[in-house]
Amino acid sequence: MKLLTGNVTRTGDVVWWDGAGWSRRLDAAVPLEREAGERLLAEWAATETLNDLALVDAEAGPGGRPRPLHIRERIRGFGPTVRPDLALQGQDWR
Amino acid sequence: MYRYDSIDQAIVDARVAEFRDQVARRLSGELDEEHFRPLRLKNGLYLQLHAYMLRVAIPYGLLSSRQLRMLAHVARRYDRGYGHFTTRQNIQYNWIRLEETPDLLADLASVEMHAIQTSGNCIRNISADQYAGAAADEVADPRPWAELLRQWSSFHPEFSYLPRKFKIALTGSEADRAAIRFHDIGWQLVTRDGAPGFRVFVGGGMGRTPVVAPLIREFLPADRFLSYAEAILRVYNRFGRRDNIYKARIKILVQEMGAEAFARAVEEEHGRLLPLGIDAQEAEVARIAGFFADPPFEGGLDDTVEAGGDPAFARWVARQVQPHKVAGYRIVNISLKPEGGIPGDASDAQMETIADLAERFSFDEVRVTHAQNLVLAHVRAGDLRAVYDGLETVGLAAANLDLATDVIACPGLDYCTLANARSIPIAQKLADRLRPREEVLGELKIKVSGCINACGHHHAGHIGVLGVDRKGTENYQLLLGGSGAEDASIAQILGPGFTEDGIVDAVERATTFYLSARAPGERFLDTWRRLGAAPFKEAVYG
Numbered sequence: 001m002k003l004l005t006g007n008v009t010r011t012g013d014v015v016w017w018d019g020a021g022w023s024r025r026l027d028a029a030v031p032l033e034r035e036a037g038e039r040l041l042a043e044w045a046a047t048e049t050l051n052d053l054a055l056v057d058a059e060a061g062p063g064g065r066p067r068p069l070h071i072r073e074r075i076r077g078f079g080p081t082v083r084p085d086l087a088l089q090g091q092d093w094r
Numbered sequence: 095m096y097r098y099d100s101i102d103q104a105i106v107d108a109r110v111a112e113f114r115d116q117v118a119r120r121l122s123g124e125l126d127e128e129h130f131r132p133l134r135l136k137n138g139l140y141l142q143l144h145a146y147m148l149r150v151a152i153p154y155g156l157l158s159s160r161q162l163r164m165l166a167h168v169a170r171r172y173d174r175g176y177g178h179f180t181t182r183q184n185i186q187y188n189w190i191r192l193e194e195t196p197d198l199l200a201d202l203a204s205v206e207m208h209a210i211q212t213s214g215n216c217i218r219n220i221s222a223d224q225y226a227g228a229a230a231d232e233v234a235d236p237r238p239w240a241e242l243l244r245q246w247s248s249f250h251p252e253f254s255y256l257p258r259k260f261k262i263a264l265t266g267s268e269a270d271r272a273a274i275r276f277h278d279i280g281w282q283l284v285t286r287d288g289a290p291g292f293r294v295f296v297g298g299g300m301g302r303t304p305v306v307a308p309l310i311r312e313f314l315p316a317d318r319f320l321s322y323a324e325a326i327l328r329v330y331n332r333f334g335r336r337d338n339i340y341k342a343r344i345k346i347l348v349q350e351m352g353a354e355a356f357a358r359a360v361e362e363e364h365g366r367l368l369p370l371g372i373d374a375q376e377a378e379v380a381r382i383a384g385f386f387a388d389p390p391f392e393g394g395l396d397d398t399v400e401a402g403g404d405p406a407f408a409r410w411v412a413r414q415v416q417p418h419k420v421a422g423y424r425i426v427n428i429s430l431k432p433e434g435g436i437p438g439d440a441s442d443a444q445m446e447t448i449a450d451l452a453e454r455f456s457f458d459e460v461r462v463t464h465a466q467n468l469v470l471a472h473v474r475a476g477d478l479r480a481v482y483d484g485l486e487t488v489g490l491a492a493a494n495l496d497l498a499t500d501v502i503a504c505p506g507l508d509y510c511t512l513a514n515a516r517s518i519p520i521a522q523k524l525a526d527r528l529r530p531r532e533e534v535l536g537e538l539k540i541k542v543s544g545c546i547n548a549c550g551h552h553h554a555g556h557i558g559v560l561g562v563d564r565k566g567t568e569n570y571q572l573l574l575g576g577s578g579a580e581d582a583s584i585a586q587i588l589g590p591g592f593t594e595d596g597i598v599d600a601v602e603r604a605t606t607f608y609l610s611a612r613a614p615g616e617r618f619l620d621t622w623r624r625l626g627a628a629p630f631k632e633a634v635y636g
Binding site for chain 2: 007009010011012013014047048051052069070071072075076079080081082083086
């Protein structure tokens with residue numbers, strides 16, 4: 001299972017592919033198979049509107065929602081764990 | 095402090111205009127990221143874990159109140175209300191929007207600041223002793239020399255593409271508050287027969303290969319300062335490795351050549367450079383030194399400090415206030431390590447308050463320390479109470495300088511793409527655990543890094559903590575016995591790593607053992623050096 005993510009070039013915001021477009025919320029991310037993910041990645045990379053596009057490994061998290069396998073991507077999706085006031089609300093980085 | 099002349103200002107303004115054009119071309123799609131990345135990095139703009147991060151240079155850690163107010167403005171207007179003071183005496187903002195960066199840089203330029211050479215393989219921001227010009231133990235003020243280096247190294251065409259980044263620090267005291275021996279070049283101002291000069295250390299550093307810099311020149315006459323710096327950089331630029339990023343710092347070159355052979359190569363190069371007359375003229379050195387002349391200190395001031403029966407104020411004075419070279423004045427350390435806080439972080443309101451205090455009580459200047467604290471260098475003894483009261487209003491009156499809760503921590507995995515593990519929560523948990531006995535423990539420098547790059551200076555900690563990635567899980571190594579001071583040493587890994595909670599327990603066990611084993615007057619570091627690793631290992635691992 002993969003998730004497609006990147007940063008908005010203009011703002012730097014972290015975004016996730018939600019099936020129809022890009023969302024700032026990790027809990028809106030939809031899982032992709034590698035091939036479909038790579039196709040989308042190449043398509044969006046060409047637009048230059050997003051930076052650091054990457055397909056990251058994912059797993060089923062609590063409640064069955066997909067979440068990144070690696071802690072780095074989870075924190076990236078959540079926000080700094082030491083500043084929950086600045087993180088996306090209603091999400092759990094662990 | 096130094097003020098820009100028309101040339102300085104023109105250079106910085108031109109750079110802002112150039113970057114504005116580059117950003118516009120990036121946003122229009124004319125420039126792709128591959129071509130834009132080196133341009134933004136040359137302006138200190140990184141893409142970090144959550145957003146763009148801007149690193150702003152604070153030359154030798156010195157700020158005017160006006161500049162600190164601008165940093166507060168940047169935090170408020172362009173970021174999320176705070177900034178992070180770093181171990182290189184810089185400030186970083188974590189939530190910058192690319193589209194706003196040109197305006198931000200223009201605002202900085204209006205107060206003689208920029209983000210140039212805060213990234214890349216060039217000479218980075220020069221750092222220096224935060225007590226410069228105020229310390230009672232100072233031989234000479236290092237700031238004029240730091241400023242000379244700043245001017246010499248800014249856009250130096252020969253040194254814009256070094257094998258790797260290059261960090262320089264200076265001190266004018268025997269007590270090393272700038273960690274000069276962990277720098278690519280460390281300069282120590284000394285005198286010989288009344289003449290000023292430098293002890294020159296080259297090839298120190300932390301990161302993957304920690305090295306305490308060897309001395310390559312016992313005494314360099316001050317009038318040969320720039321030519322000698324140029325000789326060192328030339329030898330590095332010519333012979334430094336470019337084939338392997340992990341072997342590219344000057345410390346590797348010095349180690350591979352040997353310090354004596356490296357010194358000989360520098361001396362030979364210096365011999366070729368001297369006839370070219372590139373050293374600053376005496377008049378120019380004097381002109382720059384004039385910017386760092388003593389402020390108008392008052393004479394005959396009362397030199398006593400009355401605590402007035404307030405134990406909290408008395409404790410703050412005893413811990414945060416240091417002697418000054420002029421009777422009646424003191425150096426005030428402002429802790430950016432309040433209980434529950436993030437090491438080095440300051441809000442816009444806190445920065446504004448400190449700027450106001452500096453303006454009223456410290457000749458309008460503030461210093462940033464490599465330990466992520468701030469300093470008011472010239473406070474009248476009679477004004478200490480007012481400064482303390484002002485700091486208390488913004489939660490910055492902690493009395494913990496060099497104690498266990500004065501933890502240095504890099505941003506770690508909460509912000510940094512390079513990190514393997516979080517640093518800040520470890521720093522906070524360690525502080526919480528050790529706070530009840532920090533006074534009993536005495537001087538104890540704890541430093542936490544979230545990866546091998548060592549921005550948290552873990553190699554130089556009496557207690558160092560290094561976060562690593564163990565099969566996708568955060569793991570923490572415990573290192574003991576480091577020092578970034580004049581008794582510089584590299585901390586040693588004690589044994590296998592720990593979990594997030596385990597490292598806190600391990601540090602507690604190490605400190606408990608120290609309390610049981612210390613001889614009278616011994617710091618943690620002294621006991622470690624006297625006893626060696628074995629009993630600490632036994633205490634920590636059982």
